Amino acid sequence: MRAAASPALVAAALACTATACTVLGAALGSCSVPPPPAPAPSASPAPTPAPATTGATSTGTATTIEGASSSPSRPPSPAPSADRTAGGRAGGQRYPLHTGIVATTFWVGEVFDPDAPDGSQVLSAYDDHWLASYGGCDGVVVDGTCTTERRTAANGYFPTAMTPRQNPFYLDLPFDDVNDPSAAAQRAAVVPWAHEPRYAAALADPGRSLMKDRWVAVRKDGRTCYGQVEDAGPGVYDDARYVFGADDARPANRRYNGAGMDVSPALNGCLGFSELDGEDDVVDWWFVDDADVPAGPWTRLVTRG
Numbered sequence: 658m659r660a661a662a663s664p665a666l667v668a669a670a671l672a673c674t675a676t677a678c679t680v681l682g683a684a685l686g687s688c689s690v691p692p693p694p695a696p697a698p699s700a701s702p703a704p705t706p707a708p709a710t711t712g713a714t715s716t717g718t719a720t721t722i723e724g725a726s727s728s729p730s731r732p733p734s735p736a737p738s739a740d741r742t743a744g745g746r747a748g749g750q751r752y753p754l755h756t757g758i759v760a761t762t763f764w765v766g767e768v769f770d771p772d773a774p775d776g777s778q779v780l781s782a783y784d785d786h787w788l789a790s791y792g793g794c795d796g797v798v799v800d801g802t803c804t805t806e807r808r809t810a811a812n813g814y815f816p817t818a819m820t821p822r823q824n825p826f827y828l829d830l831p832f833d834d835v836n837d838p839s840a841a842a843q844r845a846a847v848v849p850w851a852h853e854p855r856y857a858a859a860l861a862d863p864g865r866s867l868m869k870d871r872w873v874a875v876r877k878d879g880r881t882c883y884g885q886v887e888d889a890g891p892g893v894y895d896d897a898r899y900v901f902g903a904d905d906a907r908p909a910n911r912r913y914n915g916a917g918m919d920v921s922p923a924l925n926g927c928l929g930f931s932e933l934d935g936e937d938d939v940v941d942w943w944f945v946d947d948a949d950v951p952a953g954p955w956t957r958l959v960t961r962g
Contacts, residue, residue, distance in 0.1 A: 766794035766803030808926030813954035833889035
């Protein structure tokens with residue numbers, strides 16, 4: 658979450674439809690329809706993870722998976738399978754499992770408090786033009802306001818009123834390693850993948866995040882779905898102990914019922930949240946390496962910032 662945008666900016670940026678985008682002028686060009694979802698993993702036993710980036714081609718801010726049929730009759734991705742594992746690996750060690758975490762819902766284009774310094778999803782911690790980069794309101798525009806909507810497996814939990822240019826399976830965690838001085842000072846020491854070769858350039862550049870686009874597995878009631886980190890929050894922005902600690906620490910945030918993450922409408926629907934925009938759904942979560950992300954609706958369109 659970042660500083661709220663002006664009403665004029667929001668109004669201009671929300672001028673996006675499923676057939677043409679006029680987000681912030683013509684900088685993005687026209688919307689493109691993503692390929693239909695890849696086949697979802699089998700429900701039993703646990704599927705063999707498939708690298709999320711294998712056979713992918715770049716399309717600017719996102720990566721799409723090749724080889725998917727463009728036929729409109731292709732069956733939609735089914736609901737996610739029951740989870741069989743917990744935890745990912747970093748250098749041979751498991752990423753910590755975080756249990757019983759309140760997860761709220763947010764969406765690109767949402768402005769829930771125009772006067773709050775972190776009350777807008779028109780921009781994110783890592784992208785000052787998030788709404789434009791994404792392709793518009795990740796929901797339904799009603800009377801000029803970007804509102805959320807219920808997502809279902811019928812179309813892979815994708816939005817029904819717009820065509821996203823980035824992965825609709827996104828989330829945030831309370832560690833902003835770009836804009837928060839405390840988090841930025843700690844990132845080399847606390848982010849598990851900070852010293853992997855592919856992050857060398859980002860680690861050397863304080864303006865590039867080590868968090869953006871990282872995969873996270875989120876589990877609720879035996880269902881596991883996957884999303885990418887695309888923002889920071891909620892409420893706190895340097896909570897290294899909770900985000901990276903191995904002792905299942907509680908989030909430092911006390912706002913929004915002590916929420917430890919926000920999830921997108923796609924993840925809300927995929928996980929079967931009881932509330933469309935509430936503060937009572939509870940999840941478990943853990944980081945996942947790219948190679949350990951199984952195929953599913955979350956790999957239909959992969960964000961590469």
